[in-house]
Amino acid sequence: MTRPKRSQKDSAQRPDAARILVLHGPNLNLLGTREPQIYGHTTLADIHAAMAARARAENVIVESFQSNHEGQLIDRVQAAASEGIGFIVINPAGYTHTSVALRDALAAVSIPYVEVHLSNIHAREPFRQHSYFSDRAAGVICGLGAYGYMAALEYALSRLRDAQH
Secondary structure (H helix, E strand, C coil), X not given: CXXXXXXXXXXXXXXXXXXXXXXXXXXXXXXXXXXXXXXXXXXXXXXXXXXXXXXXXXXXXXXXXXXXXXXXXXXXXXXXXXXXXXXXEEECHHHHHCCHHHHHHHHHHCCCEEEEECCCHHHCCHHXXXXXXXXXXXXXXXXXXXXXXXXXHXXXXXXXXXXXX
């Protein structure tokens, strides 16, 4: 899934809407078919649709971006700083355990984020049990499947509401 374009409806009817960026790392474009015994049958499009619908109820725009390329994810994080993104939900996927560069990009933009993993990374292979992102994250959600994204969204929405008051 590449970055969906914001619809004219979103831009025209919600010019003051807060924005949340949801980043999906490598292989998450295969959700629904990739190892469903671990990752479930929900697709990335299903996750985005559910998050966008929930956020719309609070006049918040959710933008989703997936890439199998580390540099594209870094570029997207850097762009978020100048676009007024108020919060990031990120599933770095395989980059969780390897990408100091993506971690550095998140640190550089200082946008709060929640780290999400569909599986419980702490109950998996030893190399998956370390994250380069967790210590800087506002929170970490793992092992809840696709619901973890919704839990992260609820937290992001609450942080955005708090920031408005």
